[in-house]
Amino acid sequence: MEYEVVDEKLISETELKEKYTDYVDTNYETGKKLVDHIKKNVKTGNFEDTFNELTALNLGIRDDYLRIIIDVAPTSVDQVRAILAPLKSTIKEDDIKKILAVIKKHL
Numbered sequence: 139m140e141y142e143v144v145d146e147k148l149i150s151e152t153e154l155k156e157k158y159t160d161y162v163d164t165n166y167e168t169g170k171k172l173v174d175h176i177k178k179n180v181k182t183g184n185f186e187d188t189f190n191e192l193t194a195l196n197l198g199i200r201d202d203y204l205r206i207i208i209d210v211a212p213t214s215v216d217q218v219r220a221i222l223a224p225l226k227s228t229i230k231e232d233d234i235k236k237i238l239a240v241i242k243k244h245l
Contacts, residue, residue, distance in 0.1 A: 150205035151176055152185040181211040181245055188244040195240070197233050200225070211241050 149158075155176045163169045182188055185208060192204045199207075203222060212218045218234045 148202055148205065150185060151180050151209045152182045152188075153205075155180045156185055180209070182208050182241065183244045188240060191240045191243075192237060195233065195236055197229060197237070198227070199229070207237060207241065211245060212238065213242075214238075 159173060159176060162173055164173055188208050189204060192199075192207065193201075199222065203225060206221055207218065210217070210221060212221060215231060215234045215238070218237055219229075222229060
């Protein structure tokens with residue numbers, strides 16, 4: 139079977155689970171491993187709602203980092219700081235607590 143790339147877009151594991159798991163070819167070992175990984179590791183319930191709530195906080199965090207936060211589903215301030223460390227920006231602890239509240243709400 140041949141496939142054609144029609145678009146390249148960064149998606150999170152949560153998005154993959156919600157929207158595209160039905161399209162993964164599980165007849166191949168790679169497809170089986172991908173589906174197993176997603177079922178075991180994706181914790182967040184609804185990607186779109188979680189992403190929209192995090193975006194609505196207006197913290198100036200890039201979309202790709204918001205996707206990582208949703209996938210990792212951090213439970214502590216230090217975990218959020220570790221995810222955001224490459225951005226080299228300062229985010230207040232109150233804002234990080236808001237992020238954690240949104241993630242906790244959607245677990």
